Amino acid sequence: MSDWIDVCSFDDLQPNSGVCALVEDTQVAIFYMPEQNEVFAINNYDPFGDAYVLSRGLIGDINGEAMVASPLYKQHFNLKTGDCLEDETVKVDTYEIRINEQRVEVKI
Amino acid sequence: MSNKQTLVVIGNGMVGQNFLENLMASDIKGNFNVITFCEEPLVAYDRVHLSEYFAGKSADDLSLVEDGFFETNDITIHMSDKAVVIDRDNKTVTSEKGIVINYDKVVLATGSTAFIPPIPGNDRDQCIPYRTIADLDDMMIAAKDSKVGTVVGGGLLGLEAAKALRDLNLETHVVQFAPRLMEAQLDDGGAALLQQKIEDLGVGVLTSKNTTKIVDGDTCKHKMIFADGGELETDMILYSAGIRPRYEIAEASGLEIAERGGVVINNQCLTSDEDIYAIGECASWNNQVFGLVAPGYAMARAVVDHLAGNQPSFTGADMSTKLKLNGVDVASIGDPHATTPGSLVYTYQNGVDGVYKRIVVSQDNKLLLGAVLVGDASGYPTLHQYYSNGIELPEHPDSLILPARSDESVGLGPDALPASAQICSCYDVTKGDICSSMEAGCTTLGALKDDTKAATGCGGCAALLKSVLDCELEKAGIEVNTDICEHFPYTRQDLYNLVMVEEIKTFGELIEKHGTGRGCEICKQAIGSILASYWNEYVLENDHLGLQDTNDTFLANMQKDGTYSVVPRMTGGEVSPEGLIAIGQIAKKYGLYTKVTGGQRVDLFGARVDQLPLIWQELIDAGFESGHAYGKSLRTVKSCVGSTWCRYGVDDSVGLAVELENRYKGLRAPHKIKFAVSGCTRECAEAQSKDIGIIAVEGGWNLYVCGNGGMKPRHGDLIATNLDKETLIKYIDRILIFYVRTADRLQRTSVWMENMEGGLDYLRSVVMDDKLGVCEQLEEQMQHVVNTYQCEWKTTIADETKLKRFRTFVNSDKQDANVVFVEERGQIRPANTEERELLQAENV
Ligand code: SRM
Ligand SMILES: Cc1cc2nc3c(=O)[nH]c(=O)nc-3n(C[C@H](O)[C@H](O)[C@H](O)COP(=O)(O)OP(=O)(O)OC[C@H]3O[C@@H](n4cnc5c(N)ncnc54)[C@H](O)[C@@H]3O)c2cc1C
Ligand code: SF4
Ligand code: FES
Numbered sequence: 001m002s003d004w005i006d007v008c009s010f011d012d013l014q015p016n017s018g019v020c021a022l023v024e025d026t027q028v029a030i031f032y033m034p035e036q037n038e039v040f041a042i043n044n045y046d047p048f049g050d051a052y053v054l055s056r057g058l059i060g061d062i063n064g065e066a067m068v069a070s071p072l073y074k075q076h077f078n079l080k081t082g083d084c085l086e087d088e089t090v091k092v093d094t095y096e097i098r099i100n101e102q103r104v105e106v107k108i
Numbered sequence: 109m110s111n112k113q114t115l116v117v118i119g120n121g122m123v124g125q126n127f128l129e130n131l132m133a134s135d136i137k138g139n140f141n142v143i144t145f146c147e148e149p150l151v152a153y154d155r156v157h158l159s160e161y162f163a164g165k166s167a168d169d170l171s172l173v174e175d176g177f178f179e180t181n182d183i184t185i186h187m188s189d190k191a192v193v194i195d196r197d198n199k200t201v202t203s204e205k206g207i208v209i210n211y212d213k214v215v216l217a218t219g220s221t222a223f224i225p226p227i228p229g230n231d232r233d234q235c236i237p238y239r240t241i242a243d244l245d246d247m248m249i250a251a252k253d254s255k256v257g258t259v260v261g262g263g264l265l266g267l268e269a270a271k272a273l274r275d276l277n278l279e280t281h282v283v284q285f286a287p288r289l290m291e292a293q294l295d296d297g298g299a300a301l302l303q304q305k306i307e308d309l310g311v312g313v314l315t316s317k318n319t320t321k322i323v324d325g326d327t328c329k330h331k332m333i334f335a336d337g338g339e340l341e342t343d344m345i346l347y348s349a350g351i352r353p354r355y356e357i358a359e360a361s362g363l364e365i366a367e368r369g370g371v372v373i374n375n376q377c378l379t380s381d382e383d384i385y386a387i388g389e390c391a392s393w394n395n396q397v398f399g400l401v402a403p404g405y406a407m408a409r410a411v412v413d414h415l416a417g418n419q420p421s422f423t424g425a426d427m428s429t430k431l432k433l434n435g436v437d438v439a440s441i442g443d444p445h446a447t448t449p450g451s452l453v454y455t456y457q458n459g460v461d462g463v464y465k466r467i468v469v470s471q472d473n474k475l476l477l478g479a480v481l482v483g484d485a486s487g488y489p490t491l492h493q494y495y496s497n498g499i500e501l502p503e504h505p506d507s508l509i510l511p512a513r514s515d516e517s518v519g520l521g522p523d524a525l526p527a528s529a530q531i532c533s534c535y536d537v538t539k540g541d542i543c544s545s546m547e548a549g550c551t552t553l554g555a556l557k558d559d560t561k562a563a564t565g566c567g568g569c570a571a572l573l574k575s576v577l578d579c580e581l582e583k584a585g586i587e588v589n590t591d592i593c594e595h596f597p598y599t600r601q602d603l604y605n606l607v608m609v610e611e612i613k614t615f616g617e618l619i620e621k622h623g624t625g626r627g628c629e630i631c632k633q634a635i636g637s638i639l640a641s642y643w644n645e646y647v648l649e650n651d652h653l654g655l656q657d658t659n660d661t662f663l664a665n666m667q668k669d670g671t672y673s674v675v676p677r678m679t680g681g682e683v684s685p686e687g688l689i690a691i692g693q694i695a696k697k698y699g700l701y702t703k704v705t706g707g708q709r710v711d712l713f714g715a716r717v718d719q720l721p722l723i724w725q726e727l728i729d730a731g732f733e734s735g736h737a738y739g740k741s742l743r744t745v746k747s748c749v750g751s752t753w754c755r756y757g758v759d760d761s762v763g764l765a766v767e768l769e770n771r772y773k774g775l776r777a778p779h780k781i782k783f784a785v786s787g788c789t790r791e792c793a794e795a796q797s798k799d800i801g802i803i804a805v806e807g808g809w810n811l812y813v814c815g816n817g818g819m820k821p822r823h824g825d826l827i828a829t830n831l832d833k834e835t836l837i838k839y840i841d842r843i844l845i846f847y848v849r850t851a852d853r854l855q856r857t858s859v860w861m862e863n864m865e866g867g868l869d870y871l872r873s874v875v876m877d878d879k880l881g882v883c884e885q886l887e888e889q890m891q892h893v894v895n896t897y898q899c900e901w902k903t904t905i906a907d908e909t910k911l912k913r914f915r916t917f918v919n920s921d922k923q924d925a926n927v928v929f930v931e932e933r934g935q936i937r938p939a940n941t942e943e944r945e946l947l948q949a950e951n952v
C-alpha cells in the first residue's frame with residue numbers, strides 16, 4: 001500500500017474553494033469545506049474539457065453529496081467517489097486525504 | 109393533367125395571407141393549384157404593428173410569411189404584379205405584367221387604401237398616405253427635412269401616426285374633421301379626456317376643421333387653409349382619415365359594388381359571381397366594411413370552410429378595439445353609443461386621475477352591449493369577455509367600472525369562462541383550444557403563442573391568455589417550480605428581497621437562515637451577484653470568494669486549455685497611443701495572443717494563473733483598470749467617434765460613453781450589461797442592439813433599452829426621447845437597479861423585458877412616472893455602487909494574502925505540462941490534442 005505523502009500546509013487550502021497540488025507528477029485538486037470540516041482530493045483533470053482545471057470549479061452539494069462543478073462546461077463530479085453526475089460512464093480518480101498536525105497529506 | 113382546380117388569390121396582405129395559411133392547414137389543401145398576386149414589393153406583413161417600424165423593427169421583423177412558405181406549399185406568387193381584370197366569361201385573370209391565368213375560383217383580398225380628402229393641393233410633395241411600408245419609408249425621408257408634421261384624421265390610426273411623428277421629433281398636429289377624436293368609438297366625455305391625454309404627449313389637436321386647400325407655406329413647406337378661416341403651417345402631411353376599400357378590379361370585372369364602396373358579399377363571402385369570393389377590407393357585408401383584421405380573418409376561415417363544401421356563415425364581426433399608444437389607454441367594445449333600443453348606460457368619470465369609463469347594457473341589465481374606456485383600459489379583457497361571450501352581468505353592472513371597493517371582487521376570473529369563450533379574436537382561439545394545446549404539452553406562454561397563435565395579432569388578449577394559462581396550470585395541480593435550486597425554496601427576486609430586508613451580508617448567513625445544504629454553483633453565483641450588487645463589497649473577500657463563477661474568482665476568463673484572458677478597460681473604446689504601446693509591450697513580454705474584441709477593446713490570451721497578478725501590475729502601472737470581462741457586470745460602452753470628428757455627429761458620443769462607462773463600471777447584475785452611444789441616427793455604434801443604447805438627436809439624447817445581440821437578437825425599445833444628460837443618467841440609474849433587483853438569474857435585459865407584464869409601458873411607469881414610489885431608492889442604491897467602486901485588480905495586487913491563490917500548484921513552482929502553445933499567423937494558440945501529444949513526446 002502506498003504511504004501518506006506530505007503535500008502542503010493546512011493554511012494553503014482555500015476555505016469553500018479549491019487549490020491544486022502537484023503530487024509525484026499527478027495534479028491533485030484539494031477542496032476544503034470549513035462548515036462541514038471536510039477536505040477532499042480528486043484528480044485535477046476535466047475529461048470533458050481535456051484540461052487540468054477541476055480545482056478551480058465551484059463546490060457545494062447536490063442531493064446532499066459534496067460535488068465540484070467543472071469551470072469549463074459545468075459537469076458535476078462527486079467529491080467522494082469521483083463519479084460524474086451527468087454521465088455515469090465517466091469518473092475521475094479520487095484520493096485519500098487527511099490533515100495531520102496542520103499538514104495536508106494524501107495517498108495516491 | 110391534374111384534376112386540381114386553380115384558385116387565384118388577388119392580394120397578399122394580412123387577410124390574403126391568413127387565407128392561404130388556413131387553406132394550407134386544411135384537408136382540402138391538395139384540391140387546388142394556388143396562385144397569388146402581390147402588388148407590393150414585399151410579401152404580407154403586419155400592418156397592425158406598422159408604427160413599430162419607426163421604433164426600429166425591420167420589414168423582415170414585420171413579415172407574416174414564414175421562410176419557405178410559398179415553396180413548401182407549392183404556391184406560385186407573382187410579386188410586384190397587380191391583377192387588373194377578371195374575364196368572368198372565359199374565366200381568366202389578367203395581370204398588369206400580362207400574365208393570364210385560367211381559374212376555377214378567385215378570392216379577392218385587395219384590402220383598402222388610406223382615404224385622401226379631395227382637397228386642392230392634396231398631392232403636394234411630402235403629403236403621404238399612412239398604409240404601407242413604402243409610405244413609411246417616404247415618411248422617414250420627409251421627416252428628415254421637416255420640423256412640423258400634421259396628421260389628417262383623428263381616429264385610431266391617425267393618433268398612432270401622430271405618435272410616430274412625435275417620435276421622429278417633429279412638432280406634431282392632428283387635424284380632425286369631426287368635432288371629437290375617435291368619433292366612431294368614443295362619446296364626447298371619453299373624447300375630451302382622450303384629447304387632453306394626446307395633448308399631454310405633445311401633439312396639438314384641432315377638431316371640427318374642414319381643410320379647404322393646401323398651398324405654399326410662409327414658415328413651412330405647406331399651409332393648410334380651413335373653412336373657418338384658420339390656417340396651419342406644416343412641412344409634411346400624413347393622411348389617415350379612414351379607409352377606402354379597393355374594388356377597381358371588381359368593378360372592372362362587373363361585380364356588384366356596395367353603395368358606400370366595397371365588393372358586395374353574402375354570408376358565405378361570395379360576391380355576385382358564385383366563383384369569386386371577397387375577404388378583408390375590400391369586402392362589404394350588409395353595407396358595412398370592416399377596418400380591422402379580426403373580421404377579415406373570420407371571412408378567410410369562412411371561405412376555406414365553404415370551399416370544403418360546408419355552409420359557414422359570416423354574420424358581422426366584433427369591432428372592439430384598443431389603441432396601441434404608450435401612456436394613453438383607450439378601448440372601445442361593441443356598441444359604445446347605446447344605439448340599441450332600450451339600452452342603459454352607466455358612466456364613471458374621475459377627473460383627478462383622468463379616467464373615463466362607460467358601459468352600455470341591455471334593458472334587463474343582464475348583457476353587456478358596449479363599453480368605452482379612457483385613461484384606464486385594464487378592464488378591457490374582462491368586459492370584452494362579458495360582451496363577446498354573452499356572459500350574464502353581475503347584479504350591479506356598474507361594479508365593473510367603479511374602483512374596487514374593499515373585499516369586493518368583480519373581475520371575471522378565467523375559470524368562469526366556458527370552453528367556447530373566445531380568448532383571442534384575431535385568430536379565433538377559444539379557451540377550449542388553449543386547454544387542448546396545454547394538454548399537448550404547451551405549458552408556457554411562449555409555447556402557447558407558437559401553437560395557437562393567440563396573442564400574436566393585435567396583442568389585446570395577451571393578459572387574458574396569461575391568466576387562463578396560470579389558472580389552468582393551478583387547476584391541473586402543476587405547480588410551476590420557481591425555486592432557484594434545491595438549496596433555497598425561493599426565486600432570485602425572493603432572495604434579493606431577503607438580503608435587502610434582513611440586511612444579510614454573506615452567503616453563509618443566508619443559507620443558514622433560509623436554505624439547506626452547502627449550496628451549488630447556481631445559488632452561489634446568484635447570491636454572489638446579489639450581495640455584490642447590493643453591498644458592493646470586494647468580491648474576493650473570504651466570505652464571497654467561493655461564490656463567484658470561476659472567472660470571477662481569478663478575475664479573468666478561463667479559456668479552453670485552463671489559461672486565462674486579460675481584458676483591460678478602455679472606456680468608450682478610447683485608447684491613447686501610449687496605452688496601446690504599453691499593452692503591446694506587456695503582451696510581448698508575457699508571450700500573449702492579442703485580439704481586438706467585438707466590444708472595442710483589446711483582449712490578451714494565454715496567461716497562466718500565476719502570471720495574472722504580474723500582468724495586471726504592469727497594466728495598472730500603465731494606467732489601466734479591470735475591464736470586468738469576467739463578471740456578470742457592465743462590460744463595455746461602445747461608442748462611435750461622434751461630433752468631435754465625424755461630419756454628421758450631433759453630439760459627443762465618445763465623451764458620453766466614457767462618462768457612462770466610468771459611472772457604471774463594476775456594477776454586478778443578473779447578467780452582463782452592454783451599452784453603446786451613437787453620435788447620430790446613422791448609428792455606427794449599434795446602440796439599438798444593446799441593453800442600454802443612446803443616440804444623439806437634435807433635441808438631446810434618445811434612450812433605447814433592453815436590446816440584445818447574441819443568440820436571440822432583440823432591437824432595443826425607445827423608452828424616452830430628447831433627454832438632457834442629467835435626466836438620461838437618472839433614468840439609466842433607475843432602470844439598471846430595477847433590473848438588478850427584479851430579473852431572474854442569468855436573464856439579460858432583453859428577456860427580462862419580454863417577461864415583464866405590461867412591458868415597456870410598465871417599465872416607463874416605474875422609472876419615469878415613479879408608479880411604485882421607488883425611484884429615489886433606486887437612485888440611492890446606484891449612487892452607493894458608484895461611490896464604492898474599486899478596481900478589483902488593484903485591490904487584489906495590494907493584498908499579499910489574496911495573491912496566494914494565484915499559483916498553479918500550492919506546493920511547487922512547476923507549470924501545468926498540459927498547457928502547450930503552437931504558433932499561428934505569428935501568434936500563439938493552444939495546441940490541439942494531437943499537436944500536444946507530439947510536442948510532449950519530443951520533450952521527454
Ligand atoms: C472576447 C469576445 C469575442 C471577441 O474576440 O470579440 C467575446 C468572448 C466571449 N463571449 Fe461574447 N465576446 C465578445 C463580445 C460579444 C458581443 C459583441 C459586443 O459586446 O458588442 C456579443 C453580442 C452582444 C450581446 O451580448 O448582446 C457577445 C455575446 C455573447 C453571448 C450571448 C449573450 C446573449 O445574450 O445571447 C455569450 C454567452 C453568454 O453570455 O451566456 C458570450 C460569451 C462569451 C464568453 C464569455 C464565452 C465563455 O464563457 O468563454 C467568451 C469569453 C471571452 C474571454 O475569454 O475573454 N458572448 N459577445 C468579445 C469580448 C467583448 C469585450 O470586450 O468585452
Ligand atoms: C397603421 C395601421 C394600424 C392598424 N392597426 C390595427 C389594429 O390595431 N387592429 C386591427 O384589427 N387592425 C388594424 N389595422 C387594420 C389592418 O391592418 C387591416 O384590417 C388589414 O391589413 C386588412 O387586411 P387586407 O388583407 O384586407 O388588406 P391589406 O393588408 O391592405 O392587403 C391588401 C393587399 O392587396 C394588394 N392589392 C390590392 N389590389 C391588388 C391587385 N389588384 N392585385 C394584387 N394585389 C393587390 C395591396 O397592395 C395589399 O398588399 C391597422 C392598419 C394600419 C395601416
Ligand atoms: S453614428 Fe453618426 S456621428 Fe457616429 S460615426 Fe456614425 S455617422 Fe458619425
Ligand atoms: S385578440 Fe388580437 S392577438 Fe388576440
